[in-house]
Amino acid sequence: MDADWLPFHPAPVKPTYQPPAGAVDAHCHVFGPGDQFPFAPQRKYTPCDASKDQLWALRDHLGFSRNVIVQATCHGADNRALVDALEHSEGRARGVATVTADITSDELAKLHAAGVRGVRFNFVKRLVDALPFDSLGTIAEKIKPLGWHIVIYFESQELPELYDFFTSLPTTVVVDHMGRPDVSKPVDGEEFNLFVKLMQENPNFWSKVSCPERLSLTGPSTYDDVVPFARRIVENFPDRVLWGTDWPHPNMKSHMPDDGELVNMIPRIAVTEELQRKLLVDNPMRLYWPEEWQAAGNNTGEK
Numbered sequence: 001m002d003a004d005w006l007p008f009h010p011a012p013v014k015p016t017y018q019p020p021a022g023a024v025d026a027h028c029h030v031f032g033p034g035d036q037f038p039f040a041p042q043r044k045y046t047p048c049d050a051s052k053d054q055l056w057a058l059r060d061h062l063g064f065s066r067n068v069i070v071q072a073t074c075h076g077a078d079n080r081a082l083v084d085a086l087e088h089s090e091g092r093a094r095g096v097a098t099v100t101a102d103i104t105s106d107e108l109a110k111l112h113a114a115g116v117r118g119v120r121f122n123f124v125k126r127l128v129d130a131l132p133f134d135s136l137g138t139i140a141e142k143i144k145p146l147g148w149h150i151v152i153y154f155e156s157q158e159l160p161e162l163y164d165f166f167t168s169l170p171t172t173v174v175v176d177h178m179g180r181p182d183v184s185k186p187v188d189g190e191e192f193n194l195f196v197k198l199m200q201e202n203p204n205f206w207s208k209v210s211c212p213e214r215l216s217l218t219g220p221s222t223y224d225d226v227v228p229f230a231r232r233i234v235e236n237f238p239d240r241v242l243w244g245t246d247w248p249h250p251n252m253k254s255h256m257p258d259d260g261e262l263v264n265m266i267p268r269i270a271v272t273e274e275l276q277r278k279l280l281v282d283n284p285m286r287l288y289w290p291e292e293w294q295a296a297g298n299n300t301g302e303k
């Protein structure tokens with residue numbers, strides 16, 4: 001692991017906020033273990049191991065029922081650690097993979113059988129060698145028949161340039177971490193308004209209201225400065241938001257968040273029980289477990 005790597009919190013508090021039954025942690029990762037699932041040669045960081053069993057223990061401790069595991073860039077397009085976790089989740093985890101443009105329909109079918117429902121593309125320059133413009137179009141066409149969605153990770157200052165490209169994507173698109181707003185800027189200022197416009201004018205766009213620990217400038221005691229940004233998204237787009245811990249919090253340099261305290265923030269960003277239920281249960285179930293959601297008598301609605 002890198003010399004300056006901060007490992008995840010060893011003993012998060014038991015949250016005082018109790019999530020609704022069936023809550024989904026819709027953004028988390030597994031790392032390795034490296035001796036079983038080696039990290040990618042082209043990775044930009046070498047993390048600590050963070051295994052599936054440690055993830056399940058955290059899920060139970062926090063009062064959650066399910067996980068959506070997102071392929072971390074340190075594993076590149078080698079999805080073996082992700083697939084292994086999904087296959088040992090007893091149906092309680094779905095995945096978002098990273099694939100290359102030459103992926104075959106057989107390989108996609110295998111990922112689907114394991115529980116993958118989306119592909120992730122990274123536009124954060126410190127995490128990748130090249131931005132995935134060319135491959136994204138090809139891959140989008142390949143995944144469309146499977147009903148998968150695209151997850152994109154980018155930083156707010158890049159959005160003006162990427163806007164037209166993103167809005168041309170043909171599937172449901174999920175944005176990681178609210179498009180990483182600069183929370184020192186006004187919540188109703190030009191920069192965040194552009195992200196709100198993206199969500200407003202493109203009903204196929206969803207947002208994760210995650211990662212206060214990455215975005216906050218005021219720091220870990222309350223992450224107060226992130227709350228108005230997350231609330232604005234939750235209240236304007238209650239049916240298109242997801243929440244996740246981001247465990248094991250790759251590349252945190254300033255501090256390591258307590259995952260229990262992150263859960264305690266949820267009622268501050270989704271302030272009614274109805275908003276909390278949509279954020280933590282209805283929305284992730286519709287997107288990741290639609291058959292089960294429908295079989296239980298719910299409407300799958302617009303994805």
Ligand SMILES: O=C(O)c1cc(C(=O)O)oc(=O)c1
Pocket residue numbers: 071072073074127176214246250251
């Ligand atoms: O900001 C990050 O460093 C980061 C990295 C990764 C990854 O390496 O996959 O995923 C995240 O959600 C966030």
